[in-house]
Amino acid sequence: MRLSKDELAALVARDIPDGSFVNLGIGQPTTVADHLRPGSGVVLHTENGMLGMGPAAVGDQVDPDLTNAGKIPVTELPGASYFHHADSFAMMRGGHLDVCVLGAFQVSTKGDLANWHTGAPDAIPAVGGAMDLAIGAKQVFVMMTLFAKDGSPKLVPACTYPLTGVGCVDRVYTDLATFDLGPDGPIVAETFGISHADLAARLDVPLRRN
Amino acid sequence: MIVCETTDEAVAGVDDGATVLIGGFGMAGMPVALIDALIRQGATDLTVVSNNAGNGDTGLAALLAAGRVRKMVCSFPRQSDSWVFDGLYREGRIELEVVPQGNLAERMRAAGAGIGAFFCPTGVGTPLAEGKEEREIDGRRYVLEYPIKGDLALIGAHRADLAGNLVYRKTARNFGPVMATAASTVVAQVREVVEVGAIDPEVVVTPGIYVDRVVAA
Numbered sequence A: 001m002r003l004s005k006d007e008l009a010a011l012v013a014r015d016i017p018d019g020s021f022v023n024l025g026i027g028q029p030t031t032v033a034d035h036l037r038p039g040s041g042v043v044l045h046t047e048n049g050m051l052g053m054g055p056a057a058v059g060d061q062v063d064p065d066l067t068n069a070g071k072i073p074v075t076e077l078p079g080a081s082y083f084h085h086a087d088s089f090a091m092m093r094g095g096h097l098d099v100c101v102l103g104a105f106q107v108s109t110k111g112d113l114a115n116w117h118t119g120a121p122d123a124i125p126a127v128g129g130a131m132d133l134a135i136g137a138k139q140v141f142v143m144m145t146l147f148a149k150d151g152s153p154k155l156v157p158a159c160t161y162p163l164t165g166v167g168c169v170d171r172v173y174t175d176l177a178t179f180d181l182g183p184d185g186p187i188v189a190e191t192f193g194i195s196h197a198d199l200a201a202r203l204d205v206p207l208r209r210n
Numbered sequence B: 001m002i003v004c005e006t007t008d009e010a011v012a013g014v015d016d017g018a019t020v021l022i023g024g025f026g027m028a029g030m031p032v033a034l035i036d037a038l039i040r041q042g043a044t045d046l047t048v049v050s051n052n053a054g055n056g057d058t059g060l061a062a063l064l065a066a067g068r069v070r071k072m073v074c075s076f077p078r079q080s081d082s083w084v085f086d087g088l089y090r091e092g093r094i095e096l097e098v099v100p101q102g103n104l105a106e107r108m109r110a111a112g113a114g115i116g117a118f119f120c121p122t123g124v125g126t127p128l129a130e131g132k133e134e135r136e137i138d139g140r141r142y143v144l145e146y147p148i149k150g151d152l153a154l155i156g157a158h159r160a161d162l163a164g165n166l167v168y169r170k171t172a173r174n175f176g177p178v179m180a181t182a183a184s185t186v187v188a189q190v191r192e193v194v195e196v197g198a199i200d201p202e203v204v205v206t207p208g209i210y211v212d213r214v215v216a217a
Helices: A005-014 A028-035 A085-093 A130-136 A196-202 B032-041 B060-065 B083-090 B101-113
Strands: A021-024 A043-046 A050-056 A074-082 A099-102 A106-108 A139-143 A171-173 A177-180 A187-191 B002-004 B019-022 B046-049 B069-074 B095-098 B118-120 B134-137 B140-145 B150-156 B159-161 B183-190 B192-194 B213-216
Touching: A005 A028, A005 A139, A005 A171, A021 A028, A028 A099, A028 A139, A043 A085, A085 A130, A085 B101, A099 A130, A130 B101, A187 A196, B032 B060, B032 B150, B032 B183, B046 B060, B060 B069, B060 B083, B101 B118, B101 B140, B159 B183, B192 B213
Parallel strands: A021 A043, A021 A099, A099 A139, A139 A171, B002 B213, B019 B046, B019 B150, B046 B069, B069 B095, B150 B183, B159 B192, B183 B213
Antiparallel strands: A043 A050, A050 A074, A171 A177, A177 A187, B118 B140, B134 B140
């Protein structure tokens, strides 16, 4: 069976090693936090200046001085720390974060990522921390649907949308399959409700089996 | 260091054409009272450096709506409530320089630390690196990024002492400490001003050397 959004988030959470320092991107990647095993020791980083971020704040926990990168009120866990923006991105760029999970419009078989701009002429460009995140963490995971709403594949030979980062994606988690990317092309790690042959037929990229 | 009685006093003397660094990430750490005072002060043709390009109709959005900003330098102008900037941009009434968030912070850090320029891996191979000098160092590609220096920084902090030492609160810290190092005149809006000695020196985040004016607002 094709994975639901919830099952996909759980799958990503399963592959985050205990004790990792992790940044979860805005949107779908944020939901990975709901599936981390209690006691995993995973520490969440938010690029607006915090390690040890807790769940979304509710009721009287809401504090305008404490938000995540999506500007949603959040909570702090014991052992949390705060730091300014330059330190937060130095931490990321300097390779101190273990895993970053991002969404994507397209990922190329060489690990190029496009997730910040559709390139539409009337779109106002806005990059936020996407380019910094893409090249910073030791491992970059992408979670996305394998096909866009119009049916076009999002794992592609070369991105047609403007790039966020070059050769930066290590693993791609989708509703139909997971892929490990490397210099020799994508390796299909797992499939969900689709055969390898059907997958290969629907994608315009050479696939290897695990 | 001057403790100002009013926000109008705190933003006095801003010239037309100035580059103004404005702290805050969304509304957290946004020095709204100082921005309101800057609107009253009247300086125009400003270049504003801030992570976002205004939210709703207040603060930075109000400064934009008043037509005082020639150019916006930011990482993320497009938000659900950034209708003021969206309108100005689509009408061609404002320039935009989009900078990756970490580069925005690091370019101001460089300005404050006396660094002439730096090679950074962020954005390599993307549209935002086009036209920039590139170098390979130890097998990795980097682009050359230049400092961003302000004439004025407006920041929000939690508490100041009479020596200008600042502490912040939670993620409202964000760009404040970096911007405080990167502008000729630094103005901090704080919730309270306390006596010298009332802030433990071990917890000072922005030392008073960087701060020119504080105002409780």
